[in-house]
Amino acid sequence: MHVYLYQVGSGGRPLLDELHSERMRPVEIGPQFFNGDLRLLNRAGHDSHAFLLSAGPDLIDQITRLRRAGCGHPILVLRDRADPENATRALDAGADDDIVTPVRALELKARINAVLRRAHGHAADSVSVGEVKAFFDGRDPEVSGHRVKLSRREHMIFQQLVLNVRRVVSKAAIYDAVYGMSDEQPFDKVIDVYICKIRKKLGQAAVSGHQYIETVHGRGYKLDAAETEMRPVAAAG
CATH class of the missing domain: 1.10.10.10 (Winged helix-like DNA-binding domain superfamily/Winged helix DNA-binding domain)
Structure with missing residues (x-):
């Protein structure tokens, strides 16, 4: 499973190692990623790639840009503490899930799979x-x-x-x-x-x-x- 991983600040190595342990293939992206032509993400076969976005000051703008470009990819927000108000804003902007870290890659994988199967019309596992x-x-x-x-x-x-x-x-x-x-x-x-x-x-x-x-x-x-x-x-x- 491929994921685009955007992290705010340093210290993201443990998450990278955790993702690799579950055979997930993270590609780290930076702020400049969201300034490109995001419509290219809509090519057939790319809709199964997920986004893991670390909560930061540009989070809502990043989610909005992805959704306005027509991207239907799973978008999961990772934040270091519970924040119901900002979690609600992220979900309203188009995120599929908002998760408090630390979180195991096995759970992230399950949440991404749940979003993907529902997007393809499958309710069961x-x-x-x-x-x-x-x-x-x-x-x-x-x-x-x-x-x-x-x-x-x-x-x-x-x-x-x-x-x-x-x-x-x-x-x-x-x-x-x-x-x-x-x-x-x-x-x-x-x-x-x-x-x-x-x-x-x-x-x-x-x-x-x-x-x-x-x-x-x-x-x-x-x-x-x-x-x-x-x-x-x-x-x-």
Whole structure:
């Protein structure tokens, strides 16, 4: 999971270490970030990147700029003490959550995932597609009742398909969601390789043998059930 991290003052190393411990990938930003063209953040695949903003004198302006640029990213405010009045102002400006630190990265991850799944129309913490039960909190999926182990990178890619279940996700959107904030930019074919690996794992675990990830040529990929699983059973008689 990628996060943009804005911190006021020094002493932010413990939070960075905490985020890394939960396999979150923080990118530190400064005040100049909010003076750029924030509309670029609206590219497909970037909406799953979250903002962790340290409370400071420019907080409301920062939130307002993001929302006015059309950014739908999760925005979580971090403050060092309870401040109901200013927390209310931040939430009214467009923040999704306001949290008093210190806070564990595991909780931050859960709060970000909750915002993301609701933004994509999912109320529960999991979604079932045929024999596949996929979770939004980073747990490995279950296929035909058995856990299927995914690598960290496979998780990141699979999560994009799960958030957009039964909808086509372009390869470019998946690439940006997984690698868009990385210093290392591999060839886009790497997505095809990972998709093949995930598809194989799902198919091997499924009793039906269905691989569940469909390639929609010229458009991208889609997580969906087999047609026979979606077809209604005819009434007897």
